[in-house]
Amino acid sequence: MTGQPRYLWVAELLRRPILNGEYAPGTRLPSRSRLARTHHVSEQVSRHALRLLVSEGLVEARPGSGYYVRPVPQIHRFSRTDRSSGSGVDPLDREDLGTLTVRVGDLVARRLTLRDGDPVYRTRCLGTANGAPVALHTAWEPVVLTQGTLRTPADADPGSGVLDRLGAAGVIIDRVVEEVGVRPLREPEASLLKLAPGRPALVVERTHYNGQRPVETSDLVGSVEHCRLLYRLSLARPQRR
């Protein structure tokens, strides 16, 4: 009872039955004042414990109502294989946010081996499920690639994939590199996804290549709770040695 802070002790008392499935999702937890009374701690301690569980994603706070065991979130799997590469938000409903011509920033410039400030098309698209935003796809593509054709991101059918669109423009995509990580949400993303800035998000930085030349790059930003990535790889070559 000594080394352990009390709010961790209270949190563990609640965490155990939640993880064991003894509290069904949707169950209302004791209120912070009731928790404080029954466990003989101050209200700040019970509050701290509950906020911890909220930050862990186990519990949801409904102001004015109570703390509830979170329903198991619906998980959306973004499928990747070595033979397809569609739009960024495949299993979801898409809400297209349009295409702009912008000057490329230095981070994206590096990914496309462009000069800082070169013009690119930036295309945004929101993946939603039951009307709720789940993932945000932002793609950048050099203007010079398709300028003057009807295959620019702005002109083409927004539902068509990059591979088809650029393929029709004579640019064959034969390689894709995806870098997966987690980072806090920044501002334009957070409000589009209706999440708080600073919350962690799963991020896929994907770059399509024609040989050694990068021709399109995009960020897929998805809420950590709802998004998973599924990579199906065939190990074609038999093992040597």
Place this chain on the structure above:
Amino acid sequence: MTGQPRYLWVAELLRRPILNGEYAPGTRLPSRSRLARTHHVSEQVSRHALRLLVSEGLVEARPGSGYYVRPVPQIHRFSRTDRSSGSGVDPLDREDLGTLTVRVGDLVARRLTLRDGDPVYRTRCLGTANGAPVALHTAWEPVVLTQGTLRTPADADPGSGVLDRLGAAGVIIDRVVEEVGVRPLREPEASLLKLAPGRPALVVERTHYNGQRPVETSDLVGSVEHCRLLYRLSLARPQRR
């Protein structure tokens, strides 16, 4: 000034210069009491703001000393391609934690299409950099696959990959499926990685297949700050339609 809670306002005052690079990594921030005085808020508010920045990974608290802008963490990239599949912690130093024979739990049983309670080898391995743990790899493999041979995970050289080891035992791995997500750390993992339980971690659930038969599955659990996954896929087939 009205709708916005004050601790968010204080946090934003500090977050901006950190993200803009105006505070160099390692810079000490004003202490919580100094922050409270200079911004005319209570100490709880400055504390709340600082804890928020800590939870976002921007700031590090050193008890007794102060709050410091976090040094940019060294990032380790776990490389995946469609022609290789080594041990789980490739770019790191490995610390082998041994192999046990255990009865499989239901989650892993499902991944290996075993019955709940069937015997499996469980092999653990810690990936470290500069002595600090970065990622934990836990692999499960049905005992029946290699029983009686010298190709069990317990007998073989721990440095050898699954593909080579099982290949030598006559089991050809030709497919791998990886599911990537983020979830809170659970207990045995958290202490091995020297992180707090409940903190989010990047998780790769990888399953190796021989045709339709899963022959080995593993979890790669890495700290969100230090780990990234790099998938290099070649889109061999030209596009049709």
Place this chain on the structure above:
DNA sequence: AAGTGGTCTAGACCACTAT
């Protein structure tokens, strides 16, 4: 009207670090 979560104040003690 009562209860709830979100926020806030004004204190306090401890173990630790820095000097």
Place this chain on the structure above:
DNA sequence: TAGTGGTCTAGACCACTTA
């Protein structure tokens, strides 16, 4: 020894939900 972060107490007001 002074300052620091971590934890804790005992209050309080507000907007909101619930009944």
